[in-house]
Amino acid sequence: MESQAFGADGGFPDTAGLPPRPRRSPGRVIAAALVPLVALAVAGVGFALSGGSPSYEAGAKPGSGAAAADVAARAVWRSAGADRILPAKIDREGTESYYRLAVDPDESCAHLPAAFIKALGAAGCTHVVRATYLDSTESVVATVGLVAVGGTGAQRTALFQDWTADSYARQYSMMPSTYPVRSTLAASFGDAQRIAWKSAISNDGSYIAFSVAGFADGRLGPSAAAFDLGNDSELQSDSPPVQVADDLSASTLSTFSALYSPNGAHS
Template identity: 55%
Template sequence: MSLPRRTLAIASAIVVIAVLALAVGLVMAQPSGGAAAKRTSGAAAQDEAARAVWRSATVEQLLPTSIKREGTETYLRLGIDPDESCAKLPAAFTRELAPTKCTHVLSATYADRTQTVTATVGIVVLSGSVADRLRFFQTWTPDSNANNAAMMPHAYPVPRTIAAQFTDAQRVTWQSQASSDGTYLVYAVAGFTDGRSGPGAAAMAASSGSALSSSSPAVQVAGDLPAAIQDLLSTRIQDSQDGAS
């Protein structure tokens, strides 16, 4: 039995409407999906650009010959450590980097403008997923770590300079600062140029003694240099990300 023409027309109209609805849905979905993919790839590109800064810039650029801070404070680079391996970090230090891992350490020794304090500054390059690096940033505790003598990075003495005798025995204090994305950790370990010995582990744990007071030049330098290097890193990261976008 044949269907009435009205029934066929209605059926045909339903099919046409369904096809049009499907087509419109696909068209509307494409821009949204494309934008989401673009955003995802853009974030990945920016993250990759940030992680590549230590390779795209030289050590001399990341640890420049001089660093000027607010006021009249200036730090002069005395020498760059040719050893970039993570093995030069204390075991207690590298354990605290979890869930990330150290891949390279760029370091140099500086002196303050008055040549009262020398400090070895290090840039620790970290590897790990975005989530791992964010977790590291959130769990790294600079102040409490600074009281842990076992974590204190080694000094780098520079021959034929005022830091020639800057050995581990002369280390007074250290401080650190992690980048907000957990890609870089900057530290500075400081001591006096007159060769005086640093405090023992018990004094460091208690933060006792004039050498560890907030007014101590060594403490001020140890806190200032990581912030200075992080500022330089942030500028280079931003420039690299702008180029990647």
């Protein structure tokens, strides 16, 4: 079975694509073709982009190499299969592996807190795809996500330059919400169980990967005050959730960036 794809109907449509279009009579086809041609002639433009399509910098010409590359890069989250964006298994150093429990069909940016949205600045968020994983020892769970960034090329470049992953990882208000999965060890993995998080941004500013980790036994995470101070023992660098959050965010972005760029570096 082919992997499913993100980006349509809030879930995972079949890769077979949309149903065939109904046949139309030649008269209707000609009439339908004339309407947009007349409209374009009056408006004096060559193309009309929908509000949900990527925007361009001033002076960029739709159809140019740079614009086409930009559109292609920012459409990967929609066209790539789910198993390529958030694979069923993620291997860490040594023999440790993480197994995907479920993918969230809701791609809303509402999964991100207000502080995270604010940090995105003018670029903003268009979609969030995420899934929850369990490690092979069944001790740590993590919600891993990919944020599709909006805005112009200039705005995304500015975001890349301003994004400070290490600093943000120490701010409780920036931490995305979790995705609990019913009937699994992650069923109780709610926001109160979050212990650590980390992010990584693609070098073109088009995507941000993040991972929010906690323990599978459902123990509570640190309070907002303790998190920001970083004085809780579970927030130290050798804590499993801290290591997992760092590794999975970097791994997710690296794997995803390779889908559309041979130089998908991140910070």
